[in-house]
Amino acid sequence: MPGKNKALSREQQEELLSVLKARFEKNLNRHEDMEWSTVQSKLEADTEKIWSLHEMERTGGEPDVVGYDLEKDEYLFYDCSKESPKGRRSVCYDREALESRKKHKPENTAIDMAASMGVELLTEEEYRALQKLGEFDLKTSSWVQTPKDIRERGGALFCDRRYGHVFVYHNGAESYYGARGFRGSLRV
Structure with a gap:
């Protein structure tokens, strides 16, 4: 955009x-x-x-x-949508991850979409704070900002809520799934 x-x-x-x-x-x-x-x-x-x-x-x-x-x-x-925003799913983590895929590339990345919208991905801490306000991502998951050292090794973090608990997971940054998107934050 x-x-x-x-x-x-x-x-x-x-x-x-x-x-x-x-x-x-x-x-x-x-x-x-x-x-x-x-x-x-x-x-x-x-x-x-x-x-x-x-x-x-x-x-x-x-x-x-x-x-x-x-x-x-x-x-x-x-x-604050109950599930990861529908219009932001099936994206890998960032541009480097997208370019590393040989085939079946997603249309976009979480980092690029967030930048084009003028928002930031939630951090793990922000994601946990959100979960104290309700129950989110019971069926989906959301990419979160990933520490540099993890990203340098090819990984990226995502979170969800299952069994009454918030979980933080890792995946290859190039992965993408129909049930994984990202949540944004904006300061006004």
Whole structure:
């Protein structure tokens, strides 16, 4: 999506803000002691962040506010869809992994898609924090940011929730599956 206009029409913005507000109000446990009006003010001041949230929503992520960084004065949005976002599955980890495949290459990578959307993959720590807010990835799994030393050896990490526990696994970074995608985070 390079070169794509990263602005929404006024109508698209209003529609997205309405969806985000409804989700915010429906899931108050994710953001106790926060007011939607202050979140909306921050969003309206940054059209690129609204565009990124639109991309998260468009690809099935169901983004929602999950925290606030007082030091940086930023709200944290994570993908809160029950399963790994549908529009971001069947991707290997990164460009190097994609290029290493001889055949049956996936169409994209988690790292490239996240960058084109203006979001970051969740870290393992962020993924575990998300799982404290509900039960996610009961049937799917999600790539997470992988430490450099693991990636240099050809691996990548992914997480899911099974048997009431959050698991972190490894796979070759070039692997991809119909039930594995990625969850994004965005600071606004």
